[in-house]
Amino acid sequence: MLDIKWIRENPEALDAALATRGAAPLAAEVVRLDEKRRSVLQRLQEMQSRRNAASKEIGAAMGKKDTALAEKLKAEVAEIKSAMPTLEDEERSVGAALEDLLSGIPNVPLDDVPVGEDEDDNVEIRKWGEKPSWNHTPKEHYEIGEALGGMDFERAAKLSGSRFTVLSGAFARLERALGQFMIDMHTEKHGYREVSPPLLVRDAALYGTGQLPKFAEDLFKASEDRWMIPTAEVPLTNLVAGDILPAETLPLRYTALTYCFRSEAGSAGRDTRGMLRQHQFLKCEMVSITDAESSLDELERMTSAAEDVLQALGLHYRVVALSTGDMGFSARKTYDIEVWLPGQDTYREISSCSVCGDFQSRRMNARYRPKDEKATRFVHTLNGSGVAVGRALIAVVENYLNEDGSVTIPDVLVPYMGGKTKIEAGE
The missing domain is CATH 3.30.930.10 (Bira Bifunctional Protein; Domain 2)
Structure with missing residues (x-):
């Protein structure tokens, strides 16, 4: 399997290598799925971070006996918890699609390999x-x-x-x-x-x-x-x-x-x-x-x-x-x-x-x-x-x-x- 970081940085090189093997270009689709997965992961991390911070704020609000704020924060945490499974499913789905695509891409030939069809x-x-x-x-x-x-x-x-x-x-x-x-x-x-x-x-x-x-x-x-x-x-x-x-x-x-x-x-x-x-x-x-x-x-x-x-x-x-x-x-x-x-x-x-x-x-x-x-x-x-x-x-x-x-x-x-x-x- 090829290094996803290398593909991100060298999409043209990947497609050029695939062309020498008689294969269609795939770099754009790899990059698209990779960016989508990373975007979903970032949103998940942000939600997890906000959920953790809100949970601490709930404790602080309860300590100050600010019931209204505590209830508002609890509702926010509940909303985050409710939304996260959908994002987690999306991350798994996109990740699986990316893995499936990467697993089917052949290796990149060395520079001294003769270019040819068969x-x-x-x-x-x-x-x-x-x-x-x-x-x-x-x-x-x-x-x-x-x-x-x-x-x-x-x-x-x-x-x-x-x-x-x-x-x-x-x-x-x-x-x-x-x-x-x-x-x-x-x-x-x-x-x-x-x-x-x-x-x-x-x-x-x-x-x-x-x-x-x-x-x-x-x-x-x-x-x-x-x-x-x-x-x-x-x-x-x-x-x-x-x-x-x-x-x-x-x-x-x-x-x-x-x-x-x-x-x-x-x-x-x-x-x-x-x-x-x-x-x-x-x-x-x-x-x-x-x-x-x-x-x-x-x-x-x-x-x-x-x-x-x-x-x-x-x-x-x-x-x-x-x-x-x-x-x-x-x-x-x-x-x-x-x-x-x-x-x-x-x-x-x-x-x-x-x-x-x-x-x-x-x-x-x-x-x-x-x-x-x-x-x-x-x-x-x-x-x-x-x-x-x-x-x-x-x-x-x-x-x-x-x-x-x-x-x-x-x-x-x-x-x-x-x-x-x-x-x-x-x-």
Whole structure:
């Protein structure tokens, strides 16, 4: 959530930022509701002050046995008490409208974020590695997985409907190996603390990270007050909700390997074959909690940690800076890492690393206290995939396909595969 004081002082800047995201101007309505609420609050405070003063005057009048004045003051107090509930209701109503409006306003992009309408305006930053060169024809992952007997989409559909996959044998082990490899790398090499969080969260947690109320249709609701997590960003970031952290404890770095659940609303007809866009998928998540001065450096560090996974797997990729029109709701700046998929002959996102500034921490009321200062500040939050396990499996299968249809296991995964170096039919 944005700072209401900043909006008051910079209404034009807000509308300009919203325009870069393809959103309509909202500053005037925010300012109008804010001024109305503050006006009502001022009137309430004036009435409370007059009620308190009149109550004291009643005592003084009674002490002087001035019955007429006392009765007049009593009538005034009664009138104030009668009028206050209406004003209090108005304040609550206007406050709720303002809160609802603010909660739906996306974050303000940083100045160096490329301005654009969608993914076509993203800017390539760098590439790593080379595309594989073969004599045989590339295939898509689902063709390879089905031919080797390790991916079954028909049985998954019987169990759960579309956008689910049953992995078995060596493919199930490969998924597990990839996840274990990633979590080991981030904890042992990059200094993240492993967390095993709940996969069910309450409304407040999803509000804190920005999924609610605006993106409820993208989520799976499990019960009246609990939702399946769309990403471990939600529980990991909310670990500090409501806290005041000593500055010397920052940065906090968390990582988790969890299943994630997304309804994929609005993606009908997109990536319907295979594992690219699933309702349930495994992902290694990274979250950082920093002070204001360190967050941009932390974004570079986090992105590098995600890249390290792909480099260790020997997968060609590129890093792109997302345009304002393609960035997520809570982000101020985002790097996507796109891995090369030979079967599709294109790059596909496998990690997204974002810095959110104090946007989420204001919603969560998560703060830190700088050393030798009494005042607190809102922490800065970051999140990134380190990386999406299912998409890493797709990339490994497509990039390590052999001419005979088998799949070579990347060297770093061989220990996690029990020494197996290749996946062949029936394994």
